[in-house]
Amino acid sequence: MQFLSYLINGISLGSVYALIALGYTMVYGIAKMLNFAHGDVIMIGSYVVFFTFGMSGMNPILSILLSMVVCTVLGVVIERIAYRPLREAPSLAVLITAIGVSYLLQQVAQLTWTSSPKSFISVISGIPFLQPVSLFDGQLTISAETIVTIVVCLVIMAILIWFVNNTSAGHAMLAVSEDRGAAQLMGVNVNATISLTFAIGSALAAIAGALLCSSYPTLQPTTGAMPGIKAFVAAVFGGIGSIPGAFVGGILLGVIENLSKAYISTQLSDAIVFLVLIVVLIVKPTGLLGKKVNVKV
Secondary structure (H helix, E strand, O other): OHHHHHHHHHHHHHHHHHHHHHHHHHHHHHHOOOOOOHHHHHHHHHHHHHHHHHHOOOOHHHHHHHHHHHHHHHHHHHHHHHHHHHOOOOHHHHHHHHHHHHHHHHHHHHHHHOOOOEEOOOOHHHOOOOOOEEEOOOOEEEOHHHHHHHHHHHHHHHHHHHHHHHOHHHHHHHHHHHOHHHHHHOOOOHHHHHHHHHHHHHHHHHHHHHHHHHHOOEEOOOOOHHHHHHHHHHHHHHOOOOHHHHHHHHHHHHHHHHHHHHHOOOOOHHHHHHHHHHHHHHHOOOOOOOOOOOOOO
């Protein structure tokens, strides 16, 4: 029964990683950029939820929606100011810029809200009809946070896949990811499409931040750093650029991390996660669901 509990908690943690990984995989798949400031957008969104819900007693749904709006605007602004001028620059320049934006957001958060950890009040607890579920005569209890996190991840994944495959904006994203120049010649607004991609990824980061801090209720300016790195690992693990790959990679990463903490060592769990990534990339360099791309010379 303990194994089942660890497994479910791992799936819940992996669902958060999957939501964050979607931001990485969409931006890379469409704009061919690695937005390493994505984890800090999560942190900003979590602070918005903390102050609107925890401090003012606002409705939890409204708090998350406000956080999504703030993160969406932040993501679009970051893309417009920091990344768009470097779209044709070498990838190293974009990477250094992303790291700089990440540290900038952390320092702004530290100056604004101080570096002292804050106790995050679960937004799930503010929804009265959501209660823990007991199974097997009370031997296994699944928290409301765990249930909501898994369900939200599945619903968002389904909506996102439908959006990409069945809407004109989604088709534009696929066209830009395939060939940006050809898409522009066909009348696709490349700038608007990439901005929309950043907006969607940042909005999902806000949801992921609220769910993450609800399950692990400590908030500080570096809160998004390690989840952001692990979500990037999940995106690479599943096949960066693939939406289903981000989901599979996130779930597997969360399960591996949680089972490693339970049965091997809490200190070595992160090392085990990265070791598994190395093994997977040696066997399948494109990730589990990634596709090999032939580059024309």
